[in-house]
Amino acid sequence: MTAPRSVFLTGTSTGLGRAAVALFSERGWRVVATMRAPEREHELGALPGVVLKKLDVDDPDAITAVVAETLAEGPIDVLFNNAGYGLVGPFEAASDEQIVHNLTTNLLGPMRVAQAFIPAFRERGTGVILTTTSIGGLVTMPFTSVYHAAKFGMEGWSESLSYELKPFGIRVKTLAPGGIRTDFSGRSLDRTHHEAYAEALDTAAGRFLDPARDATRSSAEEIAKVAYDAVTDGTDRITYIAGVDAQEYHRLRERLGQSGYVAEATRLFFGD
Numbered sequence: 001m002t003a004p005r006s007v008f009l010t011g012t013s014t015g016l017g018r019a020a021v022a023l024f025s026e027r028g029w030r031v032v033a034t035m036r037a038p039e040r041e042h043e044l045g046a047l048p049g050v051v052l053k054k055l056d057v058d059d060p061d062a063i064t065a066v067v068a069e070t071l072a073e074g075p076i077d078v079l080f081n082n083a084g085y086g087l088v089g090p091f092e093a094a095s096d097e098q099i100v101h102n103l104t105t106n107l108l109g110p111m112r113v114a115q116a117f118i119p120a121f122r123e124r125g126t127g128v129i130l131t132t133t134s135i136g137g138l139v140t141m142p143f144t145s146v147y148h149a150a151k152f153g154m155e156g157w158s159e160s161l162s163y164e165l166k167p168f169g170i171r172v173k174t175l176a177p178g179g180i181r182t183d184f185s186g187r188s189l190d191r192t193h194h195e196a197y198a199e200a201l202d203t204a205a206g207r208f209l210d211p212a213r214d215a216t217r218s219s220a221e222e223i224a225k226v227a228y229d230a231v232t233d234g235t236d237r238i239t240y241i242a243g244v245d246a247q248e249y250h251r252l253r254e255r256l257g258q259s260g261y262v263a264e265a266t267r268l269f270f271g272d
């Protein structure tokens with residue numbers, strides 16, 4: 001009997017990460033589900049094949065320790081870097097702490113976790129590194145510049161890394177979802193405030209939260225299926241754009257180019 005395939009995930013307490021844990025478990029995988037507060041989790045750990053571990057991806061020492069502990073327990077086939085959160089509001093008003101924190105979680109965290117796994121993947125000659133970026137890693141929207149810096153960064157990092165890891169049998173991929181109905185826009189969201197931008201931010205936020213737009217958002221379960229397909233399709237495809245809204249934004253950018261896209265997004269977020 002062959003051993004079940006195994007996946008290590010970050011950010012699994014809620015949303016996409018949680019849905020992915022349930023899906024991988026259902027498909028018979030061995031699942032190492034990491035989260036900041038496993039002591040508060042009472043359901044995921046009871047799913048078949050699922051082991052919970054504590055990990056805050058902002059903590060480099062914790063990353064080293066938990067990856068070493070995981071690999072000592074058995075090989076891992078797939079790393080799914082999923083932990084992340086948004087920062088919305090005018091850049092001028094972002095504190096250094098807010099910027100550093102957002103980039104630490106969304107950009108440095110996935111890099112550090114990947115670096116901890118790469119030696120084991122290289123030695124086995126196999127492995128997949130999937131990172132949740134966002135359609136915001138490929139196109140822009142107003143008032144989310146730091147988040148875009150992190151997510152565009154992860155897109156570039158993943159594509160570049162794919163060249164050097166392919167000869168060792170390691171595939172590097174990104175999952176670029178549009179809106180997902182999760183805690184992302186609620187409890188997880190960090191914000192900045194500045195009076196000079198208040199009216200523009202209100203207008204853009206109103207457009208962003210328009211109920212008509214909500215209909216194009218995806219469920220965490222739908223996006224988790226795309227993640228599952230990405231790591232099992234056996235191809236060298238790098239980016240998986242997930243969700244109707246994400247596909248629309250991407251098509252718009254491809255069709256209109258940079259200036260045309262920015263003009264259209266300006267109309268969508270600020271125009272009549």
Ligand SMILES: NC(=O)c1ccc[n+]([C@@H]2O[C@H](COP(=O)([O-])OP(=O)(O)OC[C@H]3O[C@@H](n4cnc5c(N)ncnc54)[C@H](OP(=O)(O)O)[C@@H]3O)[C@@H](O)[C@H]2O)c1
Pocket residue numbers: 010011012013014015016017035036037055056057058082083084085086105132133134135136176177178179180181182183184185188220
């Ligand atoms: N929802 C969307 O519209 C959307 C769109 C595009 C991309 N994404 C991306 O999708 C990913 C998952 O987000 P989601 O939509 O599922 O939102 P979510 O429900 O807020 O889940 C985010 C997860 O990341 C975890 N997390 C945050 N900081 C962490 C840290 N320092 N260390 C470990 N875990 C941390 C949270 O843990 P705690 O419970 O401890 O806070 C939570 O489990 C993120 O990378 C996000 O940027 C989301």
